[in-house]
Amino acid sequence: MHSVSILSALLAIGAGVVSGATTCTSDIKISEPTPIIDCDVVDADVVVDENLSGSLSIEGPKQFKKDFTVRNATKLIGISSSSINSIGGTMRLEGLQLLSSLNMQALKSVNNLQLINLPQLSGLTFGTSGVTKCSSITITDTFINDLSGLNIATADTIDISNNAKLTTFNSDLVNVTQSLKLTNNGNTMQVNMSRLQTAGDVQFRQVKSFDAPVLSQVESIKFNDSPELLSVSANNLTSISASLTFINNKKLSNVSFAALTTIKGDMTIQNNTALQSVEGFPNLKTVGNILLGGSFQKVKLDSLKDVQGSVTVTSTTDISSFCKFFDDAKSNNNIRGKESCTSNNKNANQGNGSGGTSNGGKNKEDAAGIVSVNTALLGLAVFAGIAQML
Template sequence: MHSKLFSAVLAVGSASVVSAVTTCTKDIKVTQPTPVIACDVVDASITIDASVAGGLSLEGPKAITGDLIIKNATQLISISSSTIQSIEGNFELQSLELLSSVNMQALKTLNKLNMVKLPQLSTLTFGTSGVTKASDIVISDTFLNDLSGLNINSVDSLTITNNNKLTAFNSDLVNITSLLSVTSNGNNMEINMTKLTSAAEIQLSNVKSFVVPRLKTITQSLKFDTNPELTTFSAKNVTSITDSVTFINNNKLTNVSFPLLTSIGDMTIQNNTKLLAVEGFPKLSKVAGGIILRGNFETVELPSLSDVEGGCTVFSTTDISAFCGFFDNAHSKKIIKGTESCKSNVKAANEGGSDGDSNTSSGGKGSSGNGTDNAVAALSVNNVLLGVSVVAGMAQLW
């Protein structure tokens, strides 16, 4: 707490006025919309009682080292403060049914922001240049159509889900150390992160575009699951992805391009019905897990493939016998160490069905044509079903 207090004091003013800073050290419970909080630094937490209604105005404190919690105040219409500059704990807004605006015009620094079940919230204002520093952010079930107030450079976790009016997110984020999850927002959601260079886990659903021209490093997974308007994706500077690369149920997707990608954990490309060619991986050489390709492919090219630790399943609704020989040969040379199966004219190729399930085991005899499909080692398609996992994970962030 001492380090938090020191940081809060620095945020309040210069060294010449530190001696004049007043500090409250006990938790504060607010029971009226215009409370008197006679201190510059709240070295504790502030909780707003559920009975507070109308417009809440929090004036006085410049820094809060603990939390600012506002939950279940169903008659609260607005929240404002012209003095609060930093919140070092959690800023939590939850289940505020009538809340329409948040105006924290001095706020620059947050630790964790949790905005959940705010169905009328349409206006969000943070500082003159937005919040520039934050750790974990969840924005879910709001009426927001603009997140320009989140002018952050780096974040551990950012979850944006079920905001039906939100159709665009333009961000100057450079680094995401844990999770970026953008799912089930407004139709044709467009994401532009032109400065993003590194990320851990990326999960996207109901997104029309995801522009990341500078992205180089993905330390965990990249997952596109059920993006009905997505037509193309390019990650021209990404060289490795430690875990999964997944494209499932993207019905308008026609092109995927990773020109510099050399190694991945595993790959699943399935039920992207307009994707007729898998040829955007010219340098992919090492796959630590396995490969699943299921669709209407007419062309599959992985010219640099030299080491697949798991298995490989390639099924198409078309005749792919011309390139099934490549996978048969790779299996015979032990490039593919697990079970290999490549089949043509599989009616249920996109979804699995009676022609075998969508996994291939890490061992066993390879097969093509009418051979039997088995399971890819350590590869689970279920981990990309974002709709349930994101909502469940979001509820446990705090």
């Protein structure tokens, strides 16, 4: 009798039916478009058979405590549920070539949301208030043009990349503890993060604008390879615990960090050909290393008191007056490492610090040593830029 019960249960699972319990504790494989899962809570992994086609509708369960995985079901066109309100593990939808509808009307909480390689999915439906709790979000290679279904205040990691139709990111995020990446989406993506206060590693690529008026602390900020980016301001930001980077943003003409006092790592501004002046850092006092290369007409860092490493500055124009500022800072031991500042360098936007006119009278280091140090610093910056593009 006992063996018959076990056999009946196994047959029920194979047919997409789980019965007789408030909480299900055995893994479930869904192989029918309208499975009967007769329990409020599924404390087990739920996997959808990759051969399932048409529209999948899951009704009944309120919570999936572990993972919900739909992968390589290339004939599936829709996923819906009006009952599931939370997923305690990972919700992973990947390689669903025909999926065009995701409608989870009751879903409010997902621990880890992964939407990967969904070329037909253009939007998310997560009910009136949307998903309000999620620690990790990955959305990449989709047709999504609207993320209004995500209303997250705090997250650990967010990676939104290669979504060609996504041109706006309006977010209520307050805190991103580890990393925020918005890369290679719509070429004119506008980023509005009006409530963001703190963040870890922030990376942007191919964005047009960035607005984070209350951002006060961040680990690092990188704006690279954004041909339509015109200006960046974060005027409430006071401290960057790692690096600040602007590389290859050909239309960037204004950078403003009015309250910034400390960059503990590198400050790199290189090959932004429309940036005529670097003067948006009026309160910057402490920097790890400085690498500036471009077509600057004016460079102004009046509050700078301590560069813990090296300074390399080069421009296609004559910046001799500002080079004197750096020479004096080196003489006064405000720059602890090497210092080099050159004008009229035709290669200043190509990562080459040599070839210009030296403007230093007080820095008497060996010329070969200067070139070696500059080449190393600029080489590192180029390597960093390449690594961020990979």
